[in-house]
Amino acid sequence: MSRVLFANFIRFVVLVFIQAFLLKNVTVYDLAVPYPYILFVMLLPFETPNIVLFPLAFLMGLSIDAFYDTPGLHAAATVLLAMVRVLFISITVQKDSFDNEPEPTLGSMGFRWFFTYSAILTLVHHFFLFNLEVFRLSEMEYTLSRFLMSSVFTILLMLITGLLFFRKKRA
């Protein structure tokens, strides 16, 4: 239990730092901006109760907001992400089928599941984020292309991170 807490705390700090000091300066062709900090919410253990999950998502979003000067923007998107996570997991994962795999990582769930999971969650998060940031229909074309390119970038980064920390399922 304390190991899980510790791991998630480290993950929180590391992701905020990487996002605020490294990836904030990264843009590809003025279009793709990666936001892999949402990995924190996505990798929380399956058994995380909702009453903990949502405040954590909110806190993560707010921390990013503090560095990005956009109070509430990332928080709103990340809370929505948490909601989609709850729905997705309740549909695709049977609670009884696993007993020693508490986290939805690439190693424990397999590539297909993890790819679908990260893709759907990232698309929802980025779509909401970019549209809320611009909040104008007249710029739809740019917003949509930014949303798509950024999503591809983010998913790529998250899969690479997943492979980097790959741990095979114990038989």
Place this chain on the structure above:
Amino acid sequence: MRNLLIFITKYSAFFLFLIFEAIALYIFINYNDFQRASFINTSNEVTGNLYRNISNVNDYLKLKEINDSLARQNALLRNQLMSSLYVDTAGRKKINDSVYKQQYTYIEARVINNSVNKRMNYITINKGSLNGIAKGMGVIADGGVVGIVMQASPHFSVIRSLLHKDTRISAMLANSKEGGSFMWAEDMDPHKGLLYDVANSAQPHLGDTVVTDQHSLFPIGVQLGRVSNLKPKTGGFFLNMEVKLSVDFSKLEYVYVINNKFAQEQQGLEALQKTNE
């Protein structure tokens, strides 16, 4: 009552989602208001200090460029010194000049946080209200306009960059004095702006300088950029033109905050006029 509790616990995810989403959107909408700003930004002590430390490392890596730009500016200023001018009149009298009174003073500050790749970009600098910076002051850099001070804490200030979807600056063409409004172009190119609502009678040329006019909170004639395209995609019914910005926002290092000494007097007078009507 029991059923209600069961209902709430069964759909706890949804209710929690509603609560936190509402809080987040409330913060977001409130902050966008220029008048009301909150503490969750880079002007608070924690994030401000973190960014200052990172920027110290960055500055070291950029020393060469900074030295070059400072040397250039030194040369420029040296050219204006009395001692570098050749005096061809024999005698000179000292005159106590009472014609001019200083209206603008400049506060120099270092950029410690900056971004160019979002629709709403902000800049944090290392001077704050203790150095005399207040909300609403204009900010310029070596080459031209940078933005407007949005919030100042004792040691830091947050500037709304020119690269922000809500920034509008009253501007004119330097040659013909035709006025218009200036904003950031919609395609998020950090080197381009848009001068719009220029009267149809104006005859702009490629390469014309665009400067601030007398209605803006900047001194007259601060450069914004040069006209680079006379037929942009977006704009209103009047003449619109694309402007290549004279400040490179991605390399911003030092900025000057403008303190207009008569701003208070002007605002007071205008407010008085409003109450009289």
